[in-house]
Amino acid sequence: MDAQLDLATDGSTLRIGGQLDVRCITELRAAVYDHLEANPGHVVLDLSEVEAADLTVLKMLAVASRMANQAGHRVTVRDCPDGVRRLLHLAHLRGLMTVEDSAAETA
Numbered sequence: 390m391d392a393q394l395d396l397a398t399d400g401s402t403l404r405i406g407g408q409l410d411v412r413c414i415t416e417l418r419a420a421v422y423d424h425l426e427a428n429p430g431h432v433v434l435d436l437s438e439v440e441a442a443d444l445t446v447l448k449m450l451a452v453a454s455r456m457a458n459q460a461g462h463r464v465t466v467r468d469c470p471d472g473v474r475r476l477l478h479l480a481h482l483r484g485l486m487t488v489e490d491s492a493a494e495t496a
Contacts, residue, residue: 395438396420401428406438409446417446421453429462437468444480447473451485465489 393407394416403424409417425432434450436442454464466488469477477483 393440398424401431402433402435404435404438406436406440408440409442411443411445414445414449418449418453421450425453425457425462425464431463431465432457434464434466435468436466436470436473439470439473442473442476444476447477447480447482451482454486463487 394409394413395404395406396417397404397406403421405417405420407413421434450466454466457464464487466486468490469488474483474488477486477488
């Protein structure tokens with residue numbers, strides 16, 4: 390099975406989808422860091438279309454978020470699927486990122 394990565398931008402939001410693992414980490418890392426550079430201030434990483442993600446991907450997102458925060462920027466991870474949210478919690482990465490539900494879920 391090949392890794393599948395789908396990326397789309399909508400202003401300061403980077404929509405990430407597919408089956409994310411170590412095989413797509415180079416492309417994903419470049420997309421995230423390029424998006425952070427192009428959108429200083431507040432960036433949203435929308436994970437609503439992620440089918441699966443491994444720990445390598447989640448660690449990379451946590452590091453990118455931490456680096457952005459240290460530079461005075463803000464990163465919000467939005468719409469994590471349940472499995473991704475559980476892995477963030479189990480790996481103790483949840484506290485390193487701002488994770489929020491969709492507006493529809495919180496309304």
